[in-house]
Amino acid sequence: MSVRDLEPKAMWNNFADLNAVPRPSKKEEKVIQFMVDFGKKLGLETKTDKIGNIIIKKPATPGMEDRQTIIMQSHVDMVHQKNSDKVFDFDTQGIEMKIEGDWVKAEGTTLGADNGIGVASIMAILESTDIAHPAIEAMFTVDEETGMTGAMELDPSNFTGTILLNLDTEDDDELSIGCAGGIDTNTSYVYESISTPAGSKAYRIELRGLMGGHSGMDIDQGRANANKLMNRLMYDSPVKLNIASIDGGSLRNAIPRESTVVLTIAEMDAEAFESYFEMKTEALAEEFASIEKDMKFSIAATDLPTEVVSGADTTKILQAVHATHNGVFRMSPDIEGLVETSSSLARVIVNGGKFITQSLQRSSVESTKWEVANTIKSTYELLGAEVVQSGDYPGWQPNPNSKILKTMEQLYKDMFNEAPQVKACHAGLECGILGKHLPNTDMISFGPTIRQPHSPDERVSISSVQKFWGYLIETLKNIPA
Template identity: 55%
Template sequence: MNKEVAQLNPVQIWENFEKMNEVPRGSKKEERIIAFTKKFGEDLGLETIVDKTGNVIIKKPATPGMEDRKGIILQSHIDMVHQKNADTDFNFDTDGIQSYIDGDWVKAKGTTLGADNGIGAATIMGVLASKDLVHGPIEGLFTIDEETGMTGAFGLEGGILKGDILLNLDTEDEHELCIGCAGGIDTNVNYTYDEVAAEGTAFHIQIKGLKGGHSGCEIHLGRGNANKLMNRLLWNTRQKFGLEIAQIDGGSLRNAIPRESFADVVVAPESVEEFKTYISAFEKEIKTELHATEPNLVVVISAIDTPFKVMDVAAQDALLSAIYAAPCGVVRMSDDLEGLVETSTSMARVKVGGGNVLVQSLTRSSVDTAKFDVTNQLDAAFAITKGNVEHGGAYPGWTPNATSQILEEMKEIHQELFNKPAVVNAVHAGLECGIIGSHYPNLDMISFGPTIKNPHSPDEMCEIDTVSRFWDYLKITLEKVAKK
């Protein structure tokens, strides 16, 4: 634990956050953080439930005399995205996140920070442990596996929660009140191919230094996608030099813009010098195109031993053409909310080698018909490979409620507290509200939080002062709802 971070204001949040970050809590590996959260509730003497999916529900009685007021569900997810820089020596299964203060921000050393959504979960813990807050009945809902399928939200049972209002603490821009989100669907391409003997001079290609980030919240920023850039390089060098592919390994997580891609390739000896020259020219070309968004992009090649096998020519050409043709990035902006992405898709993972191909994309949209149109485009692009294309893991969006009572109350509180209006918006990312709302259709829901930048990447950081203001905003909201 970094004691300097733990003692930041408000200590009710930062101390809990630092304790959480000592516990490995990657998606699909939440056993220890579930146990940690369960113990937290039990140590407070509060009713604590772990449902069959692994979600933890902790119930705190109302301030005396306010038992009949509207109940509030405070909700965050306790898993985090595991991403680290290639040169960072870190084991997410055993090591605690190493946070530190950098000016106005809290960051982590070479890894994701886990503020998404650890800050929200730590805030709920602060409310549950507090002895001086004024509030009606409180239920803390800590969901699991939000980042890789929203399993916790999908598995939440009806009837366990009794509250009337749900405050989701997973929005990442201060002063924003989120009232809607996009739905999503995964596309996985899997198939096998024949290998042939490799002949020629081999190289290892690296595309790295990209910013990456959240493939929903940051897809509109025009950042480079390492998988698409690598494919562009390979497609062009295939046409020019007859390049052959031994393996490709790009991206790592389904919901992150890929920051790095690596490939082992073989070229004819007589083409080596021209190949090297082209790689240098390609790097300059891409850096010129992406100079504003990707200033640290680099393309590196190094000689390696010639591998035993490469893809057969037909399979290689089909794969490169399919990836080139597949949509990636913003597809359409919203007609209803200025600046909001309606539909997008991101090619998150490309892994090729040993006779097997895996390509993974995540498509998001607030319009279901548009979402499925993009999956049709992906079907069409990969038809040339004759591979198995599957779509799954679909989750619903959250339709904005313009007559929400909690929205009107929180807009008033925001104006009084900050002397300016809140920004009411929807987000092009998957929040759990839509799924939870399908289990509890009468909930009045809103999402808000402090400022977190670059989630899902090792550049993730949380702005310190916004956490303090977020805490004040939440406390006043709880009190005003209780006093109505």
């Protein structure tokens, strides 16, 4: 069976068509054209705004003309992550999908269910001839994953809808009514390079196989951060070492799964260092044994580099990374179980004379967002690094009195004989930004069950998609006047 044979066929076929189109964040030209062609082929009013967001409008079906106009919204870009041994070009290739039990997955890459399932669902509604719905303004935003640029630069004059359905939540029993804001903190430090000392030996150390995941939704799961673990290995070394290069992590909004380091030590210290490596990596594996089942450190002698970071700057780099807060910063005192504020050290690079870090801070409270961001900033300013903070976007303040929430809560109870979980999430949904552009719009977010987004282990539940689809259709029928 292929993905196209799954039910509901209309949604899965649109998802397969979408996943055949390369759609990296900031390189959405192909998927923008794909969506424009889709809307025009249906004979629907279709346009793009100046940033590239696609708007497709469909009139209400007969008998639904008196209902409120709704905005259905999802983003067209996807996170690009792949396993290190997977040969794949996200700029030119479509996603290779497979079915395993109740899950749809990809072959060694991210799947793009985040937020492709939402996009495909809206497409299926737009092309439907037998689904009752009010007037629809479909909003497909660009560049959600690397800065929410599409939402930031949205032209609100294209919309009249008073209810917004965001299809980007990743648990099928959850209705999201709030989310975290965020900011990127990027640092750069010019280190002193020296000629590799005589009598040195070089090692290439690799860390692979960590779970990774979404740096907001999964930040409280206790998963290892490859950048922090590799730094601990070097920081605690009983012998003097010099860093030659570091390449850790990949994307700003993904928990780092891999890191590679080249370092040198005095040749006479080789036996002591190799013994320490075995002891330390065993201790780290034991520390994360219940979570990181596939963690793997490897070490091998490698060619001696001509230059390394000076001893003084090697120490400064290790101290800075060691001092960088990573993980939960504060739990919400108002909403049980909600991470209020966090920081994720996404990228660590030492190469070509520069030490670079990238981290992302998130919070549903603006003041603590800046508190954790400035904690990171201060660490690197003490080092003497240049610090640039950018991409600041607001959170979405929960509204427990939302009318669409009340409608969808009751509908969920009627359909599934249980109450949904009404939550705020620790991720950067676009609703916070969209609410600034569309201040009189009642917003809610929901979706099917997706696991391990932003990692090559991303998967979406087939049965959950069926549940979500039925709920979506009933929601459209029950939009109030």
